[in-house]
Amino acid sequence: MTTSANLSLLYESINSQTNISYLLDFENITELYPEANKTFTGGGNKAGPPRRMMPPGPRPSSTKDVINTLSYYTCPAILAIGVMSNVLAYLIFTRTRLRKVPSVPYLTAMGVADTGALITEFITVVLTKHGIGLITTSGVCQYVTYLNYVFIFLCMWYPVALCLEKFIAVYFPLRKAALCTTFKAKVVVIAMAVLTGVCYYYIIYMTGLVNNPYLGVFCSTWPEFKDEFTILMKLDFVFVRIVPYILLVVLIVLILARGCEYYRINSTTVDVNNRASPSRNGSSNTSPLLMTNVVFFVVLIMLLLKLPMSVVRFYGVVNSGPVPQLIIDLQPVFLYMNRLDWAIKLYVYLIFSPPFRKSFRSFFRTSFAKLFDRWGQGSSETEEGRIVPPRIHLTDRIEAGQETRACLMTSADV
DSSP states (O other): OOHHHHHHHHHHHHHHHSSSTTTTOHHHHHHHOHHHHHHHSSSSSSOOOOOOSSOSSOOOOOHHHHHHHHHHHHHHHHHHHHHHHHHHHHHHHHHSGGGGSTTHHHHHHHHHHHHHHHHHHIIIIIHHHTTOOGGGSTTHHHHHHHHHHHHHHHHHHHHHHHHHHHHHHHHOGGGHHHHSOHHHHHHHHHHHHHHHHHHTTHHHHHEEEEEETTTEEEEEEOGGGHHHHHHHHHHHHIIIIIHHHHHHHHHHHHHHHHHHHHHHHHHHHHHHTTTTOGGGGGGGGGOHHHHTHHHHHHHHHHHHHHHHHHHHHHHHHHOOSOOOHHHHHHHHHHHHHHHHHHHOHHHHHHHHOHHHHHHHHHHHHHHHHHHHHHHHHHHHHHHHHSOOOOSOOHHHHHHTTOOHHHHHHHHHHO
């Protein structure tokens, strides 16, 4: 195995344990991957000279090899498409009428956090897998790791803030106008980002470039901070995986319960008064159940895609023994699902949100109209810049002694 392949295996393994953690520790990778222990050591628990995992010759194919090959080629595409999709969603939320909706700042912040997670994941795992060791540069190691923790934390807690805003709107409608405003949503988003950045600042001091005789230089936790960092990672697991999951499930269930109750009562009222007031049929469209369907699907898809990786990480936290081979084989699939959540929110909005689809079409119509207008102005300026035969210069030709009729006939030919 090449050095870049070894480092890629290391970063992928660490990433399954935490955000990018149990941050790049050689002992953790050998515990998580028994075959890596055979590669980097003599095959036992004690360090020894490196040896090949398999004899020279064609390597037999397996499901794991197929998954790794697909991940090698498709992960860069997913990350690139995800970044472009999140940027497009951000533009639609901020350049259309949707920007006046109180919950849009949370959706915009989710797009920014997802983009940051994709970029840091690209630098940490994908570039290393393709032999580009940018993460092993001093400074890049510390700050990319720090930003990865910050963005992944926000990816979990911005949906909680969004669901809390919807919960207030559904259960306290009289206070919605005072509490659920665009300005207060922006304040909450900024405050959460600042607080998260401050809480994770320790990552910069606890990580750096570590030299290993078998792996070479790689980004990891400083050995002197290993015990403290392990405790902090357990706390990180609680506040990134357990608490947000519980809050999201509880809030979504409560919102759906109130929405179903509202829909049932409203449907009964409309049915009774249907003949007396036919115009009230449209009032059911304002049901909280219908207004929060996008939030429900965004949160549901996020929980389903992140659940397998959360289970693996929970297993790694509570279990000190060897990891089952099945989990090791399925780890690339779980990582794949985890990255998909950061890349597909635009398409969830397009499928489940009619207002977003309308704004999406309006945004592109407006953008293309402006583009064509500028192109038309540029064409006219080009035409003015070159020599064009005069169309009608009646006064000049009369002064030259030509008849008016001849002038008009000549000008008509031009």
